[in-house]
Amino acid sequence: MYLPQHFAVTDPAVLFDLMQRFSFATLVSVHEGRPFATQIPFTVYPERNLxxxxxxxxxxxxxxxxxxxxxxxxxQGDHSYISPTWYAKHPSVPTWNYMTVHAYGKVQIVEEPEAVKALLHDLVVSYEQQWKMEELPQDYLHGMIKGIVAFQIEITRLFGKFKLSQNRSRADQERVIAALEQSPHPGDRAVARQMKKRLEQV
Structure with missing residues (x-):
């Protein structure tokens, strides 16, 4: 990915945090010579880089x-449209602020039934507060498992890009934050919070 230095994020803790909060991700690979993508939920294991x-x-x-x-x-994390009308300096053009993490790695298919169940259990407990996979009839669960392919990806490269108006003046960044904070869209307000957090750390 195109990654200007002022947008790069290298802290693994920050990157894994975004991956865990936005764990419905896009898996891209080459299939029969062409790019192939699937949107699926992931379980993220920071301690195992997996x-x-x-x-x-x-x-x-x-x-x-x-x-x-x-x-x-x-x-893909939160993102928002940025209007040039929010800037103090003109002329300016519209842009988009966003946060994304690209994780590269090698795939290993998991075939052992108990290992597959363990991966599914981890995924379910990440989201579910009441329903328990273990309460399913075993023959039904076995049938469902036969219809999927489980896999793990060992992360070999990890890149983060948080484009949060770092290339603008502090005054412009503060004006963008103020505008986004007034937005009715939760994603816009989330970007404002991330921008404010970054400014406090500068």
Whole structure:
């Protein structure tokens, strides 16, 4: 990804935090010579530098997984339109502020039934407060598992890009924050919070 230095984020803790908060991500690989993408939820294991997920067995993407192919997982955080009318200096043009993490790695398909159940359990407990996978009838659960392919991705490269108006003056950044804070859209206000947090650290 195009990554100007002033937008780069290298702190693994910050990157893994975004990955865990926005864990419904896009897996990109090469299948039959062409880019292929699937949107799926991931379980993020920062302490193991690992991602895990699964996809429908009917999805052909997994048939091209091998240990020699590097895949890309794109985690997209909050983002917002930035109007040039919010700047003090003119002329200016519109832009977009956003936060994203690109994780590259090697895929390993998980086939052992108990290991697959463990990965599914971790994914479920990440989101579910009441429903328990273990309460399903075993024959039903076994049938569902037969319809998916589980896999892990060992992260080999990790890049973060937080484009938060760092290339503008502090006055412009403060004006953008003020405008975004008034937005009815939660994503806009989330970007404002991230911009304010960054300014406090400068």
């Amino acid at each position: 991602l895990a997920s699964h996809m429908a067995r009917a999805n052909p993407q997994w048939t091209s997984f091998d240990q020699n192919q590097e895949v890309l997982v794109i985690f």
